[in-house]
Amino acid sequence: MRANLRGSKLTFLLLLTGIIAGNRSMAQTNDKPLYLDYTKPVEARVKDLISRMTLEEKAEYLNHKGPDIPRFDIKSDKWNQSLHGVVWTQPTTMFPVSIAMAATWDPKLVYNEASAISDEARAIYNGWHNDPDFKGEKKGLIYRSPVINISRNPYWGRINECFGEDPYLDGRIGVAHVKGLQGNDPHYLKLVSTLKHYAVNNVETDRTKRSATVSERMLHEFWLPHFKDCIVEGGAQSVMASYNAINGVPNNINHMMLTDILKNKWGFKGFVVSDLGGVNTMVNGHEKGQMSYEEAVAKSINAGCDFSDKEFMQYIPVAVNKGLLSMAKLDESLSRVMRDRFLLGEFDPQDKVPYSKIPMSIIGSSGHIALALKAAQESMVLLTNKNHLLPLDKNKIKTIAVIGPHANMFTAGGYSGKPIDAINPMQGIRNRMVSGTEIIYAAGAQITPPHRANAPAFDKEAELQKAVDAAKKADVAIVYVGTTLNVEAEDRDRTSLGLPGNQEDLVKAVLAANPRTIVVLMNAGPLTIPYIKENAPAILEAWWPGEQGGNAIADALFGNINPGGKMPLTVYASEAQVPSQDEYDVTKGFTYMYINGAPLFPFGHGLSYTAFAYSNLKLSAKQIKTSGDITVSFNVKNTGKVTGDEVVQLYIHDVKPSLKRPMKELRGFERVTLTPGQTKTVKMTIPSSRLAFYDEKIHDFRVEAEPIDVMVGSSSEDIRLKSQFEVVN
Structure with missing residues (x-):
């Protein structure tokens, strides 16, 4: 009996020692949770x-x-x-x-x-x-x-x-x-x-x-x-x-x-x-x-x-x-x-x-600054270019009138920090022009009145006259107009699609003074400017182009780069085209897909200093199942004399839909760079999921058996090639 008790005590001590040792081991392991x-x-x-x-x-x-x-x-x-x-x-x-x-x-x-x-x-x-x-x-x-x-x-x-x-x-x-x-x-x-x-x-x-x-x-x-x-x-x-x-x-x-x-x-x-x-x-x-x-x-x-x-x-x-x-x-x-x-x-x-x-x-490295310049250059959209006024031959220009409220101003845009070295439009012209060229500057107009209580008074008539005088003396006039965060920003919708302030009056006056006038738009939302489109020989959409924007704009104007950007939105011809902001059904007239009437500038629009020809449209099949894919191929050729970028765009259209569908619907695009005479074959695949519409009866997307138009071109309105395939069950 005593032997058993001694054995039990020994067993207990051994177990206790093991538990303590185990706990020590666990504690060491758990030093790092x-x-x-x-x-x-x-x-x-x-x-x-x-x-x-x-x-x-x-x-x-x-x-x-x-x-x-x-x-x-x-x-x-x-x-x-x-x-x-x-x-x-x-x-x-x-x-x-x-x-x-x-x-x-x-x-x-x-x-x-x-x-x-x-x-x-x-x-x-x-x-x-x-x-x-x-x-x-x-x-x-x-x-x-x-x-x-x-x-x-x-x-x-x-x-x-x-x-x-x-x-x-x-x-x-x-x-x-x-x-x-x-x-x-x-x-x-x-x-x-x-x-x-x-x-x-x-x-x-x-x-x-x-x-x-x-x-x-x-x-x-x-x-x-x-x-x-x-x-x-x-x-x-x-x-x-x-x-x-x-x-x-x-x-x-x-x-x-x-x-x-x-x-x-x-x-x-x-x-x-x-x-x-x-x-x-x-x-x-x-x-x-x-x-x-x-x-x-x-x-x-x-x-x-x-x-x-x-x-x-x-x-x-x-x-x-x-x-x-x-x-x-x-x-x-x-x-x-x-x-x-x-x-x-x-x-x-x-x-x-x-x-x-x-x-x-x-931060602010040379590589990043170069990338900011490239981004700004690629964002430039050439909206009009009558009689090939652009690009300007800077070697033949002795005097440039740099005009407009945006000419000597830098607009950053929302939710970004402080620029390393902000280049405004006038500085960009100075950086890119030939030595000895004269710049005559005039603000000419006001976008919005300054918020500062002690700001100097702006004499509209006097400033407008200064702009006219500058334009008359110059070989070419460049007018920089647009909007700022005082016009369109968070917590502030625009009240008009036109140019704010007296900027349109400025453009009209400068156009009358100098027929070689280029309008540079610096804005974010679309600007409905039918008079300027009709009368200005050249319009460049430059947005708010970041800290290298001034250089990029000058590069586009002087032909150092060939503008290749395209509009990512529709510019409406009139405010009457636009449904109420409380209307969330886009089929009632919103965007290029459902717009009522012709736009001022269509979605996907953008010109070039060269020309591009499209040819040889091929479809991988004439019929596909509702779960099938289709590949579209075509050629695009630079038929002009300078290297340029073209954004080729692929749209589809449901021919016999069971409900209202878009007039056109973007389903592919690619930005290609082509030297003079160069041809590239572009291939794009449309998966069946991109052919589907939402059916409220089944609360899901489905593909309908019907003919589908395929349209390839340079914008939503500039369609160069067309074909059709059929979706079958």
Whole structure:
């Protein structure tokens, strides 16, 4: 009996020793918690970190401008902007505004531009991580770019931020931008790209309480395809819920939009963030007097909005304790945001993250400045060129009249930082003209009155006369007119499609004084200018072209480059053509697909200093199944005397649709560079998914058995080749 007791004690001591030794071993192993072990799967690391957080810490984490959480060394991201250059306290490379980048019709260029932007963003992040004495703003790696809303409404104030009016073009440009921002490493993100603003958002007036009435078909056919492209193909990791409601349901609490479509149907793995003040727009806007803050926070998260403002931090614990929000749902939102932070490499040793080696010297580097110039050059759109006035022979010009309110001004555009070296139009002329050429400058007109109370008075008649006098003395007059952020910007829709201020009077007066007058448009939204189109010998659309824009405009005018950009939107012939901004059914007359009457300048339009011939259109089949694809091939030849870029465009048209369909629908494009006499064969494949329309009876897309016209050309109105194939069951 005693022997058994002694044996039992010995066994107990051995077991206790083993447990202690095991615990010591476990303690050594757990010196580094699982969430910091970069060899483990991201999902397991996220789950481990969440399990260690208190309810209050979770709430703090989901405030995008919340405090740091020192216990886990989590720094508040505080997000940033980078539509066409990184917003920072110091200058960064400024590229053309987004609508100008869309005018390049060059996804490869857009990818390179976005890659340069994300390199500069990473360099700043690396700078403040590596240098304790770092000067400048310290923000994280979540960037609110790109804006992929469709410019259905030509009065919309934020057209400078978007990629135009066509879902297909928007999708191609958007995917390139997202991939450029987020990088191509298989394990790490360079940045998190946030798509704005989801969805049906393109009116600034009453935007925080506006509800868009949209049919199910129009939502899926026109308002969502480009978002799907950027998420499914582009891999965007964040989406911003827009201020507006859709059919009465605010997007911040729209379960159909944020969960049913975005997360369940499209398989979106990232996180949804509210627009700034998103919770407030419900409590004090959409649902005024009907919803408390804790209810708004709970409804937002339950609908699929994962990340927001201080209201999340303040009211998540209240919502959980009141039973309005489950811990499981909260943890789902938390895991989505946290997953991206892990993929950015924030919890890993920096030497394991490839992007941690990008140096500060990349900011404003010669390569990036050269890329900004190339982007601006490719964005130039030659709208008219009567009697081949352009390009100008600078060797034969002794005097140039540089006229207009934009001539000696730099307009940056929205959501970009400070330029490295902003070149305005007049400086561009100086940089490119022959030595000894005289410039006579006159502002001539005003775009909008200055906001400064002590600003000097502007004598319109006197300034107009100065412009006329300058034009009369010059061999050629160049008039730079357009808009600024005082006319079209966030929270400010335009009230007219014409030139603001007395700029049209200026153009008329200069044209009367000098028949060799070139009009350079510097704007974002379309300008309805029928008189100028009819009477000006040459018009160049230059947009707000970034810090190298002045040089790029001069390059186009003097023939240093051959303009090859194309319009990414329709320029309406009159304001009477445009339906109400409250009409969200584009079949009522919006865009090139449904416009009533002829446009002033069509979608896809853009001339060249050379000419291109199209020939030999071939289809891979005359009949395809409803699930089949078809390949279109054709030749394009430069028949002129100079090298040039042509954006070849492929459109389709349903011949016998069962419901109203577009007159034309873009389904392919490619920007090609051709030397004189050179021919290139272009091939484009149209997948069956691009032939489909949305059927509200089955609540999905389907392809209809019918004939389909194929149209190839230089714009939506300049069709050079046509053929047809048939879709059969």
